[in-house]
Amino acid sequence: MNSNTISQENDLIAALATPLGSSALAVIRTSGPGCVATVAALTDRPESLARCPGGRIRRAQLRDPQSGRLLDDLMLGIFRAPRSYTGEEAVELFCHGSVPGVQEILALLFRSGFRRAEPGEFTLRAFLAGKVDLTRAEAVQEIVSSRTARGHGLALGRLGGSVEAEVNRFKDRLVGVMAGIALQLDYPEEETGQIPLDREEVARLREGLLQLAASYSAGKLYQEGVTIALAGKTNAGKSSLFNALLKEDRAIVSDIPGTTRDYIESSLDLGGIPLRIFDTAGLRETREILEGEGIRRTGQLLESADLVLYLVDGTRGVTGEETERLARAATGEGPPCVPVWNKADDGACLPAPEGFFPVSARTLQGIEALLEEVRRQVTPEGRYREGSPVIDSLRQRDLLERAAQALFEVERGIQEEMPVDVLSLDVQEAIHALGEITGEVTSADILDAVFQQFCVGK
Ligand SMILES: Nc1nc2c(ncn2[C@@H]2O[C@H](COP(=O)(O)OP(=O)(O)OP(=O)(O)O)[C@@H](O)[C@H]2O)c(=O)[nH]1
Numbered sequence: 001m002n003s004n005t006i007s008q009e010n011d012l013i014a015a016l017a018t019p020l021g022s023s024a025l026a027v028i029r030t031s032g033p034g035c036v037a038t039v040a041a042l043t044d045r046p047e048s049l050a051r052c053p054g055g056r057i058r059r060a061q062l063r064d065p066q067s068g069r070l071l072d073d074l075m076l077g078i079f080r081a082p083r084s085y086t087g088e089e090a091v092e093l094f095c096h097g098s099v100p101g102v103q104e105i106l107a108l109l110f111r112s113g114f115r116r117a118e119p120g121e122f123t124l125r126a127f128l129a130g131k132v133d134l135t136r137a138e139a140v141q142e143i144v145s146s147r148t149a150r151g152h153g154l155a156l157g158r159l160g161g162s163v164e165a166e167v168n169r170f171k172d173r174l175v176g177v178m179a180g181i182a183l184q185l186d187y188p189e190e191e192t193g194q195i196p197l198d199r200e201e202v203a204r205l206r207e208g209l210l211q212l213a214a215s216y217s218a219g220k221l222y223q224e225g226v227t228i229a230l231a232g233k234t235n236a237g238k239s240s241l242f243n244a245l246l247k248e249d250r251a252i253v254s255d256i257p258g259t260t261r262d263y264i265e266s267s268l269d270l271g272g273i274p275l276r277i278f279d280t281a282g283l284r285e286t287r288e289i290l291e292g293e294g295i296r297r298t299g300q301l302l303e304s305a306d307l308v309l310y311l312v313d314g315t316r317g318v319t320g321e322e323t324e325r326l327a328r329a330a331t332g333e334g335p336p337c338v339p340v341w342n343k344a345d346d347g348a349c350l351p352a353p354e355g356f357f358p359v360s361a362r363t364l365q366g367i368e369a370l371l372e373e374v375r376r377q378v379t380p381e382g383r384y385r386e387g388s389p390v391i392d393s394l395r396q397r398d399l400l401e402r403a404a405q406a407l408f409e410v411e412r413g414i415q416e417e418m419p420v421d422v423l424s425l426d427v428q429e430a431i432h433a434l435g436e437i438t439g440e441v442t443s444a445d446i447l448d449a450v451f452q453q454f455c456v457g458k
């Protein structure tokens with residue numbers, strides 16, 4: 001985003017808010033003072049639309065004023081300041097979802113005084129107009145990019161202000177602390193020898209801040225999900241397990257070793273966690289160039305996965321080389337690895353060794369327990385409590401940690417009986433960091449960083 005969007009010029013902006021493609025409807029969003037009259041002038045009923053009150057929907061024909069050509073028969077959502085998403089006068093055009101049609105309408109708007117909105121510019125304007133704080137603005141993009149119902153629900157909570165409220169609670173308590181300090185500074189003669197700050201109270205606040213900061217790993221998990229690779233020797237049943245997990249006949253399964261060459265990817269919702277699952281080429285010595293390339297790529301994938309399910313054919317058992325591989329994984333080299341003992345249904349299947357999860361990709365026995373283990377492994381441990389707000393912004397996490405660090409300094413200062421005016425600097429620093437989270441304290445750089453992650457039209 002260029003810096004002039006931050007300059008609060010409030011010129012007329014327009015953008016397609018829906019994906020460009022054939023669809024029943026497409027929504028073009030516009031905003032800025034004079035927006036209604038500017039759009040109205042392009043229709044068959046300029047006067048009545050220009051006078052139309054906000055919160056109404058009107059039908060109109062959109063025409064190119066130069067050629068008189070009809071561009072669409074559409075519905076217009078009219079909004080008057082401040083009762084709109086951006087807080088400005090705004091019009092939403094509900095047009096037919098035709099790619100050339102939408103492009104022509106946008107081109108007409110851009111010829112008629114609108115400019116193309118930058119990514120996130122509508123939400124930026126909403127923030128600048130005081131409609132949302134920065135955590136809610138960030139939640140807008142988090143909602144759009146969520147991939148499971150759980151991730152979506154958490155982001156909706158943030159849009160509802162769950163994080164804003166929590167941060168403001170912390171801030172109010174710190175402002176209370178500051179007031180105590182100010183009193184002490186103003187009336188030093190009243191000094192009773194007691195320090196006005198309760199170290200335990202500060203410690204509790206710091207703990208709370210760290211708890212919210214730690215929820216980032218859960219937020220990230222539900223938003224971005226994890227990558228899981230199925231690995232093992234040829235014929236171990238990786239593709240069979242892949243299909244079983246997806247409940248569809250996706251990957252080719254055969255008893256010919258080396259069936260899978262290129263890895264295949266698919267996604268799965270595991271209790272709200274978006275999983276990206278990869279079926280990979282079976283590992284074995286090969287002189288075949290294509291298979292060798294597949295195995296090389298599998299190796300790369302196994303390095304970058306968040307978790308590897310290592311499959312062993314239970315009717316064959318573990319080879320020496322596999323024992324080594326699993327031992328390496330157990331020492332924490334590379335991603336964590338869950339050893340799986342497949343083909344448990346087969347009469348010839350040997351008993352699963354200690355630490356292996358016995359499953360059958362054929363009868364699905366043991367799959368639930370395996371998924372439970374996957375869930376256990378990818379869910380971050382720590383201070384996150386079920387039901388408490390979850391953040392999904394690295395920016396917010398860093399600021400919470402900065403505030404916590406400042407409070408740590410306060411605790412130390414209290415212990416060392418530092419003068420209150422020195423302590424107050426650290427309390428101020430914590431308040432400032434919390435203000436940056438909600439956007440009370442902000443700068444063009446921060447806004448740039450936040451809004452450039454948005455998609456256009458948001
Ligand atoms: N009895 C039994 N057979 C299985 C099971 N899983 C896979 N198989 C059989 O094992 C053979 C190999 O299965 P695949 O899923 O293709 O194995 P893979 O690990 O993907 O093999 P490559 O792609 O060659 O590396 C097939 O004949 C499957 O039918 C299982 O749980 N039980």
Ligand SMILES: [Mg+2]
Pocket residue numbers: 238239240251252253259260279280282
């Ligand atoms: Mg396979």
